[in-house]
Amino acid sequence: MASVAFHTLGCKVNHYETEAIWQLFQQNGYEKKDFESIADVYVINTCTVTNTGDKKSRQIIRRAVRKNPDAVICVTGCYAQTSPAEIMDIPGVDIVVGTQDRTRMLEYIDQFNRDRSPINAVGNIMKARVYEELDVPAFTDRTRASLKIQEGCNNFCTFCIIPWARGLMRSRDPKDVIKQAHQLVGAGYKEIVLTGIHTGGYGEDMKDYSLAKLLVELEEVPGLKRIRISSIEASQITDEVIEVVNNSNKIVRHLHIPLQSGSDTVLKRMRRKYTMEFFAERLDRLKEALPGLAVTSDVIVGFPGETEEEFQETFDFIASHKFSELHVFPYSKRTGTPAARMEDQVDEDVKNERVHKLIELSTQLAKEYASQFEGEVLEVIPEDRDDQEAGYYIGYTDNYLKVKFFSNEDMIGKLVRVKIAKAGYPVNVGEFVRVMEDEMHEIAVNS
Template sequence: MPTVAFHTLGCKVNFYETEAIWQLFKNKGYTQVDFEEEADVYVINTCTVTNTGDKKSRQMIRRAIRKNPNAVVAVTGCYAQTSPAKVLEIPGVDIVIGTQGRDRLLDYVEEYKNSRMPINAVANIMKQKEFEELSVPTFSEKTRAFLKIQEGCNNFCTFCIIPWAKGLSRSRQPESVLQQARTLAANGYREIVLTGIHTGGYGEDLEDYSLPRLLMDLKEIEGLHRIRISSIEASQIGEEMIEVFRNNPKMCRHLHIPLQAGDDTILKSMHRKYTTAQYKEKIEKIKEALPHVAITTDVIVGFPGETEEMFQNTYDYIREIGFAELHVFPYSKRTGTPAARFPNQVPEEVKKERVDRLLELNRELTLRYAKKFEGEVLEVIPEEYYDGDPKSGKVVGYSDNYLRIAFMGSRDLFGKVCRVRLDEAMSEICEGTFARVLEPASV
């Protein structure tokens, strides 16, 4: 039986796509082995969001080639899309496929086996108009299921290479989304995470359909208990979406809404499509419609031209909004983006000091948010053992409002909706007490 090994770099979308590619191999009789083992085929799903992503992608490609020089080595993903010639220059790479046409990967493997000629299957992603159907009916663990509904981005932020790697925004057909959601719910998944490159843009290229409509249609799926959006831009949260938050009880009380900067000069330089005032207004409307919602966000520190005063504006703004969690990134030059050529690049030591200050603020904010729920009973879906150790006697999962809670339990609780009392709030993993499992009929 032929074997295949995968290594994925980058975002959750890439991990979803790797799962989908694995389904193709599994249907052809392949067995999956660990990437560190010898395999007949290696598939490296690459990232190019930063120059470091490119470097790590090359390292993993070379590692696969060293493991088995006779294997078929296929490289896909964002780095493959933007730099196919550089990838093919690596001795031992056999197939380069980019971010479209992955459904033909098995055909390319067979073609290479017959011809022993390298294959460059990378096409112009900017000409791609259709969403690539890559379904994942089941994941390795029955916890949260990811469902990709959208691809590409039309924003062209000055720091970002992604539109050139993923193409322009395109949406999955509604019935395809709903059918996969029904399959996932039938397979035991109680929470679905809607994901994409620019998830909030779903429906903009469809006729008479939108993300709010999709969310309300998903509400009707039997067995589905929670719907979470992986990320959504503030500029794409309109009144119709606010009404969904207010009227769809399956929506998780958690939204990841990228901020990037809390200073209007920097936001304009980034080519973000909102001001700090507009962002704040959206957050206030969301909190009114979805009480106790956890708002998490991304922040880029040390963007070119960011003065100490501008950074302080961001720091103060973040504290004022009261986020539940921050994802903090030092600005990293990405070759090929406008920002990489901007003057007044911020020194690395200044970036590090600012990152450290925001990480300290993050610990304060996450603890403050969690403490609001001490003594309350929340719904948690366990997904792993505490510290990955079954001997701990504890399991860990997320509540609908994105609190990570550990409590006494066993593997048979994985993927089930549990009622858990939050006993002690922590900035990372809270402590709780198990009450009961919700019966399937109630979910």
């Protein structure tokens, strides 16, 4: 039996797509091996979001070539899409496939085995207009399933290379989304995370359909307990979306809304499509409609030209709008983007200092957010054992509080009720209350 080994770099979408590629190999009789063992084919799914992503991708490719010089080395993903020639130049690389035509990978492998000549199968992604359907009926080792609903992005923010790696916005056919949701529930998943490159933009390229409509349809999928949207831009939080979230029993009380900066002048240089006034209005509207909502966000610190005042505006905005957690990134130059060529690049020391200030703020806000729920009973889906304390398991509430509590292996992937005994960050300590009725009979794990 032929064998294949995978290595995935980068984001959720890449991980999702590696699962899809694995399905193709599995259907063709391959067995999966660990990346560190000897396999017949190595697939490296690369990332290009930062220059470091490129470098790491190259290291992993070389590692696979060293492992088994006779193997077929197949490189795919974002870095493969943007820089195929650079990858073809790495000795030992046999096939390069970008972010489309993944379904043809096995064909290319056959072709390579026949002709023994390297294949560069990367096409012009900017011409792609249709979402490429890739099936993922189940995931390896996961309790939370991702469901990819769209591809590409039309925004071209000045710091971001992604539209060049993924092409323009393409939404997945709602029928395929719903079909996959049914499959995932059938495979035992309770929670689905809607994923994409610009997830909240779903439907913008479609007539008479929208993210709100898709959410309404997903609500009807029997057995599905939680729907999480991996990321949504402020401009995509329409009144209709707020209403749908408000009326839903399944969409979680958590939204991830990228802020990037809290200063209008920086946002303009980033070519982001909102002002702080607009962002604030959306947040207020959301919090009014959905009390207790957790709002997480991404922030880039030290964007070219960011002054102390502009940073302070970001800091103050975050502090006053009480985000429940931030992902803070120091700006790093991405070759090929307009921002990398901007003058007034910010000094690394200044960036670091600002990053620390925001991380501190994030920790404080996260603690404040979690403390509101101390004493409350919330629903948690345990995902893993706690590696610090025996008998404890870790999972997330719908509003994205990480909770550890005494439990047992049978609970993994089930929806259980847990009392937040001691709020904290990054982990809250909970006490098991009971399994939800339709999951199984009550089990007293503490007895």
